[in-house]
Amino acid sequence: MGSLGSSCQSPPEGPEEAGEGTSACHKQNCEFKKRKRNAQCDCERDDDDEEDDDDDALLDTPRRQKLKSTSKYIYQTLFLNGENSDICICALGEKWNLHKVYLCQSGYFSSMFSGSWKESNMVEINLEIPDQNIDTEALQVVFGSLYRDDVLIKPSRVINILAAASMLQLDGLIQQCGETMKENISAKTVCRYYASAGIYGLNSIMKKSLEWLLSNLMTHQNVDLMKEIGVEVMEKLIQSSDLFVMQVEMDVYSTLKKWMFLQLNPSWDGPIKQLLADAEAWLCKRRTDLCERNPFLNTDEGVPFRSVFKCLRLQYILNDLASARVLERDNILPSDWLTEMYKNQWITMLRTECENDNGPQESNKQEFELNSMRCGRKLSKDGDYCWRWTGFNFGFDQLVTYTNRFIVFKRNTLSQPFGGAVSLQPQRHLAYRLRLASFDSNGKLVCSRTTGYQLLSLEKDQECVVMNLDSRLLSFPLYVCCNFLYTSPPSDNRPDSSE
Structure with a gap:
């Protein structure tokens, strides 16, 4: 029994001492949790401060918001309904109840109302329309454009709208008509667009139309x-x-x-x-x-x-x-x-x-533009092609090859399957320009490449790569157009052989 008793642990401390130990641990845990909560609170306060700063920055940043309902309201109420109109415009048997403040966007009306014209104090104005391209539908679109932010222009109506916009001196609408024409040039529109662009001073459209015709x-x-x-x-x-x-x-x-x-x-x-x-x-x-x-x-x-x-x-x-x-x-x-x-x-x-004139050796673009030989081929699909443009080219038999996305010129003097005369001069010179193009269904350029104006010297049977094509830029059918000049221009300074 005594040995059993001696194996037992010592009895616990008194109640007071035990309570003091428990209280110390509890205090430490409470202080740790408090510090943790305080740290979390500090972080949360920092995050809140940053969010507040971000919110302030957002509030201080201006935002442009288009009020579409306002534009529609103005167009419907003031233009279509004519509410609070202070002037009536009469033209081609129709009347429009409009507002001077909006009409003054037009250079035509701005001059009319600000000058000493009699119309400046009139409440009804009769417009003379000398241009046959202007009709009531075009005037409706043009007057309406003064009351709205954007205008939809049909390609079939663009000439009529351009005529009305030109008469009323609306530069922005004229420019928009030009963009519409530029995007819709085709076999059906190109001649009308070219003629109208000439009448209303759109030189860029005349140029684009002429370029389309030259290509098509x-x-x-x-x-x-x-x-x-x-x-x-x-x-x-x-x-x-x-x-x-x-x-x-x-x-x-x-x-x-x-x-x-x-x-x-x-x-x-x-x-x-x-x-x-x-x-x-x-x-x-x-x-x-x-x-x-x-x-x-x-x-x-x-x-x-x-x-x-x-x-x-x-x-x-x-x-x-x-x-x-x-x-x-x-x-x-x-x-x-x-x-x-x-x-x-x-x-x-x-x-x-x-x-012994062996061809052009000096740059002479004017001579090239006026007198170069024009020739071309259509490549329906990718493959290997070789061709020559026959005729008496003063002994210059030139082969043009398209293979592996390379275009090669060769001066041919050995094989003569066409039976033509061939020059045997050691060197021959030529001026050339090579252009490649493919088109969509409306004749608009999809992709194009050009060498520009170049001078080239070739020895007998020499080959020269003149263009290396990126396959990603090509689409078929592909049109190849060449300009060549094989002889130098006549010179009045050459000595007379009889002398």
Whole structure:
């Protein structure tokens, strides 16, 4: 028993001592929890302060909020309903109850109301509308634009709205009309847009329309478009070095035959593939009926078209025997035009042979723009292509190859499958420009590349890569258009060989 008792632990301290130990631990725990709560509170206070600062910053930052309901209310109440109107505008048999404060956005009305004009104190004004393009629907849109922030302009109505905006001197609306026209140029709109842009001073639209025509006249031939193109515009197209020519210059001549036929026979209706045959049949019948040997451009019917045909680069038509025979047979061009060109070609050939003219060696962009050969091809799909534009090019047989996204020029002197004369001079020079383009269904450029104006020297059978294409920028069909100049321009300073 004694040993069992000795194994027991000592009895606990007295009640007072035990209470003191428990109280100390409790105090420590309470102080720790209190410090923790205080730290949490401090953090929460810091976060709250930061949030308060952020809220203050947000409150101090101005926000632009468009009140669409206000704009709609103004348009509906003041314009459409005419409430509180202080002036009535009468035009084309219609009346608009409007407000001077809004009309003064127009330069036309601002001058009217601020000057000594009698209309400045009138409550009803009759507007004279001298422009036939302006109608009541266009005036409704233009007057309404003074009461709202944005205007929807239909491409089919843009010319009428442009006319009204130009009369009332609304620069912002004129600019918006220009943007609408720029985005909607097509075969159906390009001629009307070009003419209207000329009337209302939108030079950028005239330029865009002309660029569209230069790209599409021959790449996407269209009967209705040819009927619409006037003499002045066609003259600008044919004389331009930027015309996208498909095949060769002879095809430009064929295009003009079709265009002239449609101008004289606007009721003709048929497929584009039949147009050239019908045009040639009409010319033949006319010559037979009238026993006419007088060139067509010298007749009363033909005189209006002389300036256009004069822009043809005949030297690149007469360098091919079959094409020269067609010109003689058609009897469209005056004989003195052909005689002069035959002479020029003969002199150029003699100069090339006798004076060893081996092509342009100095930059002469003016000569290039006026006299370079225009030719082109359509690549329907990706693949390997090689072509030459045949004809007597003064001994310069040039091969153009498209393969693996490279375009290569080669001066060919070895193989002569076409039987043409080839120059054996050690070096030949040429000036060139290469352009590639693809178009969407409306004839708008999807992608384009150009080398710009370049000079190149090639030894016999030498090849040169002139363009490396990024496949991501290409889409097919792809149109390739080239300009070449193989001879240097005549110089009046050359010594006379007889001396």
